[in-house]
Amino acid sequence: MPTSLHQQAIEHVGSRIVDGSFRPGEVILAAELETELGVSRSVIREAVRVLAAAGLVLSTKRVGIRVLPAQDWNPFDPLVIRWRLAGDGQGTQLRSLTELRVAVEPMAAELAAEHAPAEFCAELLSVAAQMRHAGRSGDLGSFLELDIRFHALVLAASGNEMFANLANPIGATLRGRTELGLMPERPHEEALAWHQAVADAISAGRPALARESMELIMRRTNEEICGVWAHQPRLFPLPRI
Structure with a gap:
């Protein structure tokens, strides 16, 4: 998996969560990110794993990628x-x-x-x-x-x-x-x-x-x-x- 695509996905989603473009409680669909960024499901999966570790999202089967509120973010990340x-x-x-x-x-x-x-x-x-x-x-x-x-x-x-x-x-x-x-x-x-x-x-x-x-x-x-x-x-x- 090219690192550049991985980082692109992380930056695209993470920066938009932090600046409020994606709001707390909003659900992002992996399929939509794949289309928007032109990347594979594995790239999105790995990016979500990084963002979840930082407390920005929660990925749930059959629901999607839920944006978490700022109080759940890891302030030391x-x-x-x-x-x-x-x-x-x-x-x-x-x-x-x-x-x-x-x-x-x-x-x-x-x-x-x-x-x-x-x-x-x-x-x-x-x-x-x-x-x-x-x-x-x-x-x-x-x-x-x-x-x-x-x-x-x-x-x-x-x-x-x-x-x-x-x-x-x-x-x-x-x-x-x-x-x-x-x-x-x-x-x-x-x-x-x-x-x-x-x-x-x-x-x-x-x-x-x-x-x-x-x-x-x-x-x-x-x-x-x-x-x-x-x-x-x-x-x-x-x-x-």
């Missing part, structure tokens, strides 16, 4: 994040993930300074040095990939598997900010220094300094983009226990 960033939910999506990062990443840095294995420390130092070089030289493509790698390493080095699994949604957010032009034209020198400080503190086993340096990064990030969501209402989904 990179596809959901990307589609929300591309639409009217951009501000709300950025706020939710930025607030999550502000809350979690300083704690992850503190734990990493207490528990990170030597190989994590070595790679963090290397990535921080490469980030500084890429940032100063204006190589924003390389800087983005290094930035994603840096934060994923810190989350994993915490030794907390739940923190580590936030790497993909955080990476999706960093990519989305870049694609939407919401990143500085060049990384601030202060931000480069703070990333180096996080790596140094983790490698030196200094939890308080690691947390403080990551807190500075996160607060700066929040200040840079909080205007995007200034007038967006907050979401209050009822908890399901």
Whole structure:
């Protein structure tokens, strides 16, 4: 099955669910998608499997593909994040993930300074040095990939598997900010220094300094983009226990 057809089907349906073109409760027929996209039933089946895993649809025999409401979506799924960033939910999506990062990443840095294995420390130092070089030289493509790698390493080095699994949604957010032009034209020198400080503190086993340096990064990030969501209402989904 060609990947391009698979991705085309996922994008076609998923993006339209997130932007509201397909409404909650609406039933989509696989046969109609096959005709519209000019693809086989197996392509549609695999695409629906991906969308169901993200909580966007429920496929039922003899009924069709039912669109689920937003409260059922997986808010940590990179596809959901990307589609929300591309639409009217951009501000709300950025706020939710930025607030999550502000809350979690300083704690992850503190734990990493207490528990990170030597190989994590070595790679963090290397990535921080490469980030500084890429940032100063204006190589924003390389800087983005290094930035994603840096934060994923810190989350994993915490030794907390739940923190580590936030790497993909955080990476999706960093990519989305870049694609939407919401990143500085060049990384601030202060931000480069703070990333180096996080790596140094983790490698030196200094939890308080690691947390403080990551807190500075996160607060700066929040200040840079909080205007995007200034007038967006907050979401209050009822908890399901």
